[in-house]
Amino acid sequence: MMQCFDPDAIDVPVCALNLDAAEHTREAPMHNHNRGQLVVALSGGVICRTEKGLWMVPAGSGVWVPGYVRHSNEVTRNGRVVVLFVAPEIAGLPEHCACLNLSPLVIELICRLAENPTALYRSGDHLDRIAQVLLEELRLQQVNDLHLPIPDDPALRFIANALIENPGERLSLAQWASRVAMSERSLSRLVTRQTAMSFGRWRQQLQVIIALRQLSEGASVQNVADNLGYDSVSAFITMFRKLLGQSPARYMNETRRAG
Structure with missing residues (x-):
């Protein structure tokens, strides 16, 4: 995406x-x-993938990746993004990857800097003052929970990658346990220990991330529910509202207004 920069x-x-x-x-x-x-x-929208997990951000939000962390960013087909780069000596920003809810002011300041990405400003210059205000505001932004942990354990990484490739897969915990040659109880305990979630909650977290990507690309709620293997739209909406506190339509409307 940034071969020349x-x-x-x-x-x-x-x-x-x-x-x-x-x-x-x-x-x-x-x-x-x-x-x-x-x-x-x-x-x-944007999905960021690292060796430790997935982070999803819809319009009006951002995903923070600290320096030196290996990552890959996927932008939805209709996506338009701006990328901010911060020198490693700047303090006060998250030490780990995180999704941030961004204020309109922060987004506007980033866009202002992006008008001239190679500008070499000095301390006290107009652009430098913009950068300093931006950093102060950025340190105050709220972290959200659009994150799927992907543990190092080979069995869990296998399951995570399989679900990412086919998020509509509806195998039960017992069936997944059989695939990775574990007992159902052992797999359940492993997921909880490695992710601090139950297996069902972990899978739902992935489904929400995939749903947000598809909704950001313009897919209907009905199509997303079908793609994720739900028997009905209402069941998908119930899951989505349970995790994000709003229906898919309302959530996307608010993020589009914010963007």
């Missing part, structure tokens, strides 16, 4: 870059850089 070569504390999914590769290969990175979805 090296954020580590820009000698300023903060810089930003606009990206359009129609003009760039929708999914970048796994990579890392010295700077921390905040990928902000202006429209559509």
